[in-house]
Amino acid sequence: MDPTPEFLAELESHEQTIIFPEFTSKTALELGNALIAACPSGKGITVSIIKNGHLMFYHSMDGCNPDNDHWIQRKNRTVNRFHMSSYRFGRELAAKGQKLKDRYCSEEEYCEHGGAFPLKVKGSGVIGTITVSGLPQHDDHMLFVNTAKKYLNLA
Template sequence: MSEELQKLIATIEEQENRLVFSRFDETDAWAVGSLLVGLATGRQLPVAIDIRRGEQQLFHAALPGATADNDAWITRKVRVVNRFAASSYLVGRRLAAGGKTLGPDVGVDPALYAAHGGAFPVRVTGAGVVAVITVSGLPQADDHALVVEALETFLAQP
């Protein structure tokens, strides 16, 4: 494994350990989703944004340039977070570090799962992963970074 990949994995792990909620409900989903829409709109990013708690979609927005394909990617990325309890980017980078890809070797169908950046677990202290926030439409590192930026902003609010 390259030193660069090791550093990236450590950075993503640190983000997941740091960006933890004390609570998360529908109001929080709306606020985080709206924050993401504001960030993406201000930069004219062609993304779809999705927040789900289990099977319930709490927030969804498709901005100019986003397509139905982005929604399909969201579904596949969310499955990764729900299955592995880690961000889709972290799962993908860990697999790459081990010389593996997401597929039968790890017990999943790659047509249904995508270990590409953009889906981030919503962790609540004492409860674990309770929801998933996803962005799709940019290169995977940028999808991931946009979610992290929004979470850092939201969680820094008093």
């Protein structure tokens, strides 16, 4: 099923709404811990927060494995290249009937699955990535969106 224009607009609105006033190491620790705490019971996720190429937070829960690390790398490359969430990127490709190769991307290095989100700071644009891996792609994306909105008092 192709994503509707309304759904794609909703994904884009997440990126326009979730902008941090500042992002410090304390922010990364608090947000990373909030993401881990928000993980559904009985599930495991890996969380990565990278700011300006510097790994600020990383945690892999029980039940995760090195595949989660590989997914995070691919999702992050997608966000860094296209400056949009990996979920929106994948849904936009699906809506156009395209694959990664149509955007000159290798499946070994990029992905069209949700879970990575552009880290934006007011006045600075995209400065990194916040990534969740371990749940179905929509759930990875929404875990971040809902947790970030709560953290920023937007919910």
